[in-house]
Amino acid sequence: MVEMSQEEILHLLCQRLASFTNTEVEITPETNLITQLAIDSIKLLNLIMELEDNFDISIPLNALTDVLTVRDLANLIYKIKSDSK
């Protein structure tokens, strides 16, 4: 995958979440993954596996403890991608 900016990752993540959750809720950077998108622990594990493949990275489960919003997740993906260069 070509190099991506933080905003491009955020945009792509919003698209992926829309198809993954199949929700009517408008997904914005500040959308809460758990309270607004109703992503429970098992769905989150499956989502992470999909995102790992989409972005060709590994996202450790223990790195998710501080992730609440879509923006938090995008920032984490950006950081992991940057660190892996």
Added chain:
Amino acid sequence: MNLLEKLDTAAAARKAQLPTGLSAFGIPIEEIYSPTEARIGERRILLLGTNNYLGLSFAPECREAAHEAIDTEGTGTTGSRMANGNYSGHRALEMEFAEFYQCRSCIVFTTGYQANLGTISGLIGAGDVALIDGDSHASIYDGCILSGADIIRFRHNDMVDLEKRLRRLGDRSKNTLIIAEGIYSMLGDQAPLAEIINLKKTYNSTLLLDEAHSLGVLGETGQGLAEKTKLSSEVDFITGTFSKSLCGIGGYCVSNHPQLDQLRYVSHPYIFTASPSPATIAATRAALRLVRNGSKLREQLWRNAQQLYSHLKMVGYQVGPEPGPVVATILDNPQQALALWNGLLENNIYVNLILPPAAPEGKSLVRCSVNAAHTTEQIKHVCQTFSMLHASIIQ
């Protein structure tokens, strides 16, 4: 939401899943008659949801050994292996396990859960990686969390997925502990061990294999999947439990790596708990001898497993990918699973009910565990009952 309100929310969700009837979780067993029969309420029930794979829970050799140990050593050790709880029986059992697996050494833990917790958290730490199968047991997840290592899952038994994740780790793969299970407890399928070992060698990683459900069940002497596949020497660490085929409570880790013994000094789940009771150790030592010489029991176990698995498949139930002592019926939703579980209990058969999120892929499971003590007639009764219930439950 305060702490107690969070528990109220969880309780409401549980009640919504199981609105009526006898609770499927923690069902009270009033009397145990044998490895295959018990009383629940006023009914005599066929037990088809235990992990008593070789049917040894009433073996006279184990009962006698436990009685003698209580009489000579007392009821409990009252201390850790690191302090006053390190009896000759603990050391003898460790030597017998090491000899059984033809390994350099063994550490005995107080429970199987702690064997994984203590081994994993002793082997890896912050900066290392745990690469675990997605269907891993909770003790593996919890051991990884306790370790502080990065936890990465690969798709269940998917070797393409495992390699992809190893490749992404780059140099970190040499600080990676891959964890798999001999038999997975949910669907009863086995790990593709040869392929996992090839990958761990290619990427210079370390492999831990949990044989909790495969001890006593697989391999000529019942060591598990590593013995069955003749790959024991290629597995770095093997963990297991006393609480299934051995019918006790406790756990172990065996290895040829001399560093295993160092875990005794760094593993909190080993250090900060009382050691197994003398009766447990004595019964387990007797059970290990029976397991080792239990090829006839294994043959009977596999006949029973094959009979039930083939029948459920023929009737049209969705079952796990391969036959084995754990025969899982996969249902689309919790209501179907609960109806099947209730129907079986009304016909005096106890099995395990597993609902989301505990079951994989959002499905629900009615899980049977057969054992070597089940008679052909008992398995036939189970098959007939499943057949009778099929039309009313699976639309």
